[in-house]
Amino acid sequence: MPEEVNKFYMNEYLQILPQCEKDNVLSLREYQLRKRALLARALVRTTIARYQKSSRVDPKLLKFKKNVHGKPEVEWQHAGDFDQLQLHFNISHTTSLIACGITMNSPIGIDVEEKQRVIKNNILSFARRFFCPHEVEHLASICDPEDQRQEFIKLWTLKESYKLLSSYKNADFKASEILVKPVDHTSNLFARDFRFALLELAGTHYAAICVEKDNTLEEKEGSPMNLKVWKTIPLVEDECMSGTSSVLSVDGLINQLSI
Template sequence: MSPLRGGPRPPLSPPSRVDGPGGPWARLLHVLDTSGVGLVYTSLADWRPQLPPEEERRFLLGRDWARYSRLTGEQLRDRFLATRLLIRCTAAVALGTEAGSLELSYGLNGRVHLRGHDQIDVSLSHTGDLLLCGITSLGVIGVDAEPRERRLSGRDVETLMCTAPERLRLAATADEERNGVLLSLWTLKEAYSKALGQGLRFPFTEFGFRTEGGRGPAGEAGPPTAETILLERSDGTPVADDTWRFATFDLPSGHLAALALQDTRRSDQPDTRAGTALNRQILAAIGVLDH
């Protein structure tokens, strides 16, 4: 699922669409095998007819059943179930196992994990009908998505979420482009905060993003590329940490998706299937492999 340590870093691929638990998953599997990080998106409308009946959900949700039970309204319950199924199905592709065999757990900050599978990291975002899931074996990942039509410009958002250098670049941006630039910044900051496990607890004015050589949050001309989106401090000085990679993607659904990836190559093994990882853990435990 991930390239070997020290190898070249393939470009970050745009999300692929899946129509339900049955996929299609082939593109995700290919992207994971070649780059170690993948994104999928779907719509709640597509997944709702394929969700299991109510009498099967308690067993399926496991520890999530209590949280599910507290939700009111069919829409909220179906979205919660669909997002948990999306995470499990996505992880099952990476691990080479069945989605039903996976169990979700949560850290103190509410960040979701796959119990017993520390070789991968997952992140989830949903807005309206859109569901987005990211997965990687390289380190930690954060994803976010927003409707392209969401209005941020003209609502003092710049003061609440932008650093001083970002506000200067926004002031030089054409009026008709400013909302798109702000939306890119918002999704990138959300994704980065999720990757750190901080969410909205990390003030967005404490860090910023800029681009070099492509159109991105700074609004320059040309298509956005992951390699040109750079993290900077609140004063505009660059953060000298090349483990972080960022990208934004326009989805056919009319949404903007953002990805934050800290590529620390947590796994030296290209094969992170559940059976392989388990076998290595057993061998390490009996001293055949170094810990």
């Protein structure tokens, strides 16, 4: 998305930000950082503005507050709006893509990574620093260097999505909390408390989504997450990409995950 936005729309995005957010964006010295920060704020505001029961709200009028964990959430202004406790959002970005995840009822963590992300360190050495032995063993079993790199990025992306959700809930996170292969399937908290999705986007990025299960709803074990994926340029274009070749589900690794 960032590469497709010209200066005209950048100016339009500035107009939907309150003065304090404008000041924060314009205080960044590097142009690319300013652009990314502005796009992220515009994407969050224009996306969340759709979540009013009766009609869309003006993105500029949205107000945010910090919850008890210090994380931002929407402060709805009218009784007719969705209850702020029902809507959750999270944002992640790379140099070439920004992702905003929205859920109702369940907190969400989302992370996006470029498939061509450069890993300067030796993958296994790097994995030994942050991953548990089971994950290192899994990576070490992959002979092809490129396949190993891709599997590392997928696993890292999944871990980050859970880390962001844990951060939202002010929970402690350790890299070893997500395993590729659980030692004891009887203590599989993943199946009980969390759901994951791993997507390949346009052949260029991986996107991992982690949500806490809604215990008030009956869900069949292993049922897929109900996702809709949109390609969005704020104020310009919204195109549903779900069900197209641009959004592919990557299931193999998720089926082995445990927390």
